[in-house]
Amino acid sequence: MSFRGLLFCFGIVILTPEVRAQRESDPLIETLLEMIAEDEQLDNDYSELSERLYFIKEHPYDLNTVTAEQLSELVFLSPLQADNLIRYRQENGPFTEIQELQLIDLFSWSLIERLLPFVFIGKPALLEKRGMPQTSRLEWMTTYGRILENQKGYEATDLVRHYEGASYRLVSRLRYYSGNRISAGLTMEKDAGERFSFGNGKYGFDFYSANVFVRGGRTVRKLAIGDYSLQFGQGVALWSGLGFGKGASISGIAKVQSGLKPYSSTNESGFFRGLAVTIGLRKTEFTPFVSFKRIDAAMVAADSLQSATISSIGTSGLHRTVSELSKRGSESQLVYGSVLQYENRGFRVGTLLYQTRFSKPVQESETLYRKFDFVGSALTNGSLYYNYTWKNTYSFAELSHSFGSGLAVIGGLMGSLSKQVSAIVLYRNYQQDYYSFFSQSVAEGSGVYNERGLYSGLHIRMNSRMEWSFYTDLFKFPWMRYRVDGPSLGKEILTQAIWSPNRETRLALRFRSVFKQQNDDIENAVNYLVPVEKENYRIDLSYKIGRTWTLRNRAELVRFQKDAERESGMMLYQDIIYKPLGGRFGGNCRFALFDTDGFDSRLYAFENDVLYSYAIPAYQDSGVRYYLNGRYRVGKSIDLWLRYAVTVYNGKDEIGSGPDLISGRSKSDIKFQVRYVIK
C-alpha cells in the first residue's frame, strides 16, 4: 500500500476517464472496429462485435472481478496483457486507483486510454454482495436499405434468375438485457430480393434468429437457449462466429477463446441452434451442446444406383431466385458434442469432441482439387488444446483430428522481450484431408486444411508516439487449390509504422506484399503455375480540429503482377467526421477517387455506416465514390440514422452482371435506421 502511496506522491500522470455519458456511435469503438475489420477484407458481419463493445462500454467491467475471458472480448488486449492484469490483481490485491494500470507490464499509455471506457473500479468487499443495481434495458432497432437504381433481376424478363421479392433489405433486432447476467435477443432479416410475405408457410422475414442467454451462475456459468456460438482453443476444431486472422496487430494472431456466446448476427450460416450450457466445478468447466437446424443444400436426386445425396451446402443465406429458394432449408444438420476444460493461474487445457451429422450424405466432388473434401453423412472432430502464460511469454497450441481422415495442428509462442519489444512465432500444419465444419484459424487459404506455414512477427513501441510492426508468413499448400493445379507455395510480408505526435493526430504507413502461385491463363486441361505478386503501399492520416471535427485521409497504391501481365491501382479519399459532444446531430462523409486496372488491382477501404453496421467494399475500376451518414437524436430514447452512398464510374454504361446488372454509370444506395431504447 505504501508503495502505491509513494507512487502517487511522485505524481504519475493523472488519468482522467472521460465522461462516459454518450450512448451514440462512439469514435473509439469505430476506430477499433476499423482497425480490426480493415485487415480482414471479408464480408464478415461485425454487428455482433460492435454491439458487444457498445454494451460493455455501457456496462463496464469491474477491474476487481473481471476475468481473462471477459477481457478477451475487448479485442485490442493481447492474451498476455489480459493475463498480466489478472496476475497483477492476484499479487497486489484489488485495484483501488485506475492509475495502477500503469504499473502492469505491457500496459502502455495508449492501451490504458483505450481500455478506460470499458472498465471501472468496483466498491470493495462489503458492498460486493449486493453488487451493481440491476439495470434492465430493452432495445429495438430496425434498418431499411436499398439500391436506388433498377437492377435487372427485378424486371420480369428473366424468369430463372428473377428475384422473387422486393429490392429492399430489412433488418429488425430486439434486445433485452437484465444487468450483466441475462440477455435475450431476436434478429429478423430479409435480404434484398428476398420475399416478405405471410401465409403459405411463410412468416414474413426470411431469416429469424433468437436466443436467451444467462451467465454468471455459480455452477451453471452460462446457459444458451436458441442460437449461440462456440469458440474454443485456437479454432482448429470448433470456432463459430467472428474470428480474426493475420492483421497488422501482431498479437491478434493468437486466438483468445470466449467459449459459449449468444449469437446475434445476421449471417445465416455458421452458428448453432439449440441448447448449450457451461457447468463449472471449481477450476473445471464442462460445456455440452446440441444443435439442430435446416441448411440450404443442393441435391442430386435418387436413382436406381444410389439414394439422394447432397452435392453442395450453401452458406450465403440468400434466397432470392427460384433456384436459391429451392435449396432453402432443404436438408438438416445436427451437431452435438461437449468440451471439457481446466483452468488454473494462466494455464488452460481442454479437450473437445463433437459430431456434425447431415440428413443425407454429402457426395464426393468431381473436381480434383476438392478430392479431400468431406464425404458422407457424419463427421466427428476431436481436439486437444492448451494455453499458458509464464512470466513474459504466452504459448498456445491445438491438435485436432477429423476421425477417419486427417490431423491439424497449430502452435505458437508470444513473448514480450523487453518493455518495448514483443515477438511472436506461429507454426501451423493442416493436412489436406483434415476437415471441420466449424473451424477458423490462422490460414492463408480458404479454410483450415491443406496448408503448412510459419508466421513470425515483431512489434516495437519506440516510445508513446511511435510504433512499428512487421511480420512475415511463409506458407505451402501440399495439395491443389482453386485455380492452382499443383502443390504451391507463397509468402506474405507486412510492415506498418505509426506515428502519433499527440493524441489528436495519427499517421500510419503500411506496406504489404504477397507472393503466391497460380495457374497460367492458357486454356488447358492442366496448367503450369506462374508467380503472382501483389504489393500495397498505404498512407493514412487522421487529425482532429477542435473538439468536434476529425479529418481523415488515405492514399493507397497497388501493384499486381501475374507472370508478364501487370495491373495497378490507386485510391485517395477524404473523410470528414463531425461529432459534437452531447449534440443532437452528428455525421460524417467521404469523398473518394479511385482508378484501378481491374479486379486483381481492386482496393478495399473501411466505410463508416449506421450504428452497429460496418462495410469494407472493394473499390474497382475507375470513378468517384462518396457517402454521407447522419445521426439525429429525437429524444432521450429514440435515435435516427440516415445514409446515402453513391459510386459514379468513368466510361461504363452498365454495372455488375447477371440479375444485379444496372444500366447507367452510377450505383447508389440509401439506408435508414431507427433505434428505440427503454431503460
Added chain:
Amino acid sequence: MKVRQLSFFLILLTEALNGQDTNPGSRLTSMGNTGAALQDVWSIQSNPAGIASLAAPAVGVTYQKNYPGTSLSTEAAVVVYPLKNHAFGLSFQSFGFSAYKELRIGFAYARKFGEAVYTALDFNYHQLSITSYGSTGTFSLDAGLQYKPSKELIIGVHVSNLSNSSYDQGAGAVIPVKLAVGASYHFSKELLLSTSVVAGNDDSGGDFRAGMEYCLLTQLAFRAGVGVHPFNQYAGLGYAFKQVSVDLAVSNHLVLGYNPQISLAYVF
C-alpha cells in the same frame, strides 16, 4: 524435362547464392544475416569495421551444409588481432563441392576513433575453380563504417567489392558490388534487434532483413531473423562458456529448403 528442372534449380540457386556470398558465422546468419551494424569476430565477413571493437584476439570457424539433397557446403575461418585502436583480421572461405569451388581470402585492417566511429578496409582474393575447366582469380576491395552514437545504437554501412572487380568474362560467375546499410539497437540487456537493407548490382533486387538476439541467460542466447528478398527465415541459438562459444543456425529458403550451420569461436 530433366534439363528444365535442373535449369530451374540452378536459377534459384544462383539467386540464393547472390544473397549470401560471404558467410558471417552462425550468430550473424541466424540474426537474419544483418551484420552491417553488429560487432563480433565474424564482423570481418559482414562489416569489418566491427572488428575494431574487439578487446582481445579471437578466432572462429564455421561449417554450413547448403541445400538438402546437394553436396554443397560452406566452410569459413576468421582470425582477428586487435592492437589498441587498430585491429587486423584474416578470413578464409570456401564454397562449393569437389568439382566446383569458390574461394575467398581476405585481409582486413580496421581502426576506431574513440568509442564512436569504427572504419575498415578489406582486401580480398577470389578464386573460382571448376574441375576440367581450370580456375580463375581476382582481387577486390571492401570498405566499412560503423557509428555508435550511444551505448545501445550502432549504425553501419558496408560496401563489398567497392573496386567493381570481376572474374574473366568466360567464367560465368560474378562478384557483385553490394551496399548494406543497417542499424542495431540494444532494447535491454537481454534484447538486441538488428536490421539492414542490402542492394547489389546483380539483378537480385533490394533485400530488407531483420534479426534479433535474446539472451535468456548470460551464456544462452536465442536468435531469429528474416530476409524478404529472397525470402529466408532464420533461427539459431548460442552458448558461451568462458572463452568458448558454440553457435547453431538454420536458415530456411522459400524454395530451396533448410541450411543448417555450426560455428565455434574462441576469445583469448
